[in-house]
Amino acid sequence: MAVPTREFSETVPHRPRMKGAGYKRVALRELPGVYTHLPARTTAAFIIAYNTPKGNFRAVKVEERGWAVNVRDIIDTTKAELLQRIESLEERLKSLENSIPKERVVILREVSIEEAKKEILELFSKGQTLYYSDIAEQLGLDLRLVVEICNKLQTEGEIEVVDDTLQRR
Amino acid sequence: MTTLYKEGDALQAERIAVQARRIDKGPVAQDSSRHRIQTAKLRGSAYCVIQKPLRATVKT
Numbered sequence: 001m002a003v004p005t006r007e008f009s010e011t012v013p014h015r016p017r018m019k020g021a022g023y024k025r026v027a028l029r030e031l032p033g034v035y036t037h038l039p040a041r042t043t044a045a046f047i048i049a050y051n052t053p054k055g056n057f058r059a060v061k062v063e064e065r066g067w068a069v070n071v072r073d074i075i076d077t078t079k080a081e082l083l084q085r086i087e088s089l090e091e092r093l094k095s096l097e098n099s100i101p102k103e104r105v106v107i108l109r110e111v112s113i114e115e116a117k118k119e120i121l122e123l124f125s126k127g128q129t130l131y132y133s134d135i136a137e138q139l140g141l142d143l144r145l146v147v148e149i150c151n152k153l154q155t156e157g158e159i160e161v162v163d164d165t166l167q168r169r
Numbered sequence: 170m171t172t173l174y175k176e177g178d179a180l181q182a183e184r185i186a187v188q189a190r191r192i193d194k195g196p197v198a199q200d201s202s203r204h205r206i207q208t209a210k211l212r213g214s215a216y217c218v219i220q221k222p223l224r225a226t227v228k229t
Contacts, residue, residue: 124225132220133186143188147218151170154223162222 109140116141117149121158129162182219189215 111119119139123130130138136146153159173180190213198206211217 121225124223127225129222129224131184131186131222132218136186143186143218144216147170150223157226159223160226162224164222 106137106140108142111141113145113149116145117153120146120149120153124159180217180219184220185217186220187211187215187217189213 116139119141120135123135123138132143132146132150135141135150136143139146150159154161189211191211193210193212195208195210198208200206
């Protein structure tokens, strides 16, 4: 429940003509902002913790009613915490996005079997060792078509399987 | 080359090329020692083929 409150204790100089003279007087004054009561179970340790500069809360004593905290302080602190959290989440999201491999789109071409065969043979003529998937990717052909043509080429003796078990790519 | 269609037909090889309308990545399972086994599901017009490196025949 939001309640207005008053602040205790204020140092007031007394008789300025006399050196060292003065005393502390309890002066009540209205505090700006809306205050809320801390729960009845709130311990002194909690109040001290939240009065520290890190806590950013300002707990004040309410006349004979216990302690209260400025709602504005709570809002500001929560806002700052949330902003910090959003920033860290954004950073994590960015690093995650960077770690995801970019999706490559290959537009499959519609070519005749003869044409595809020619293109595949041209690719092999460069002396490369290729997998079905490499051929399909490089030429933008359907994997089934590539396998079909490669099988034909193998039976025709144009290409062969590299039987090197140590080959790793 | 044989094409398998029956339920339960399996392929086992070092390298398999796949294509499908949708590929769902599954959980990563811990295999022996440091090896990890990745799992995936292919859906819609799935096609898999065992592949080995190919090269042009050296004609003498």
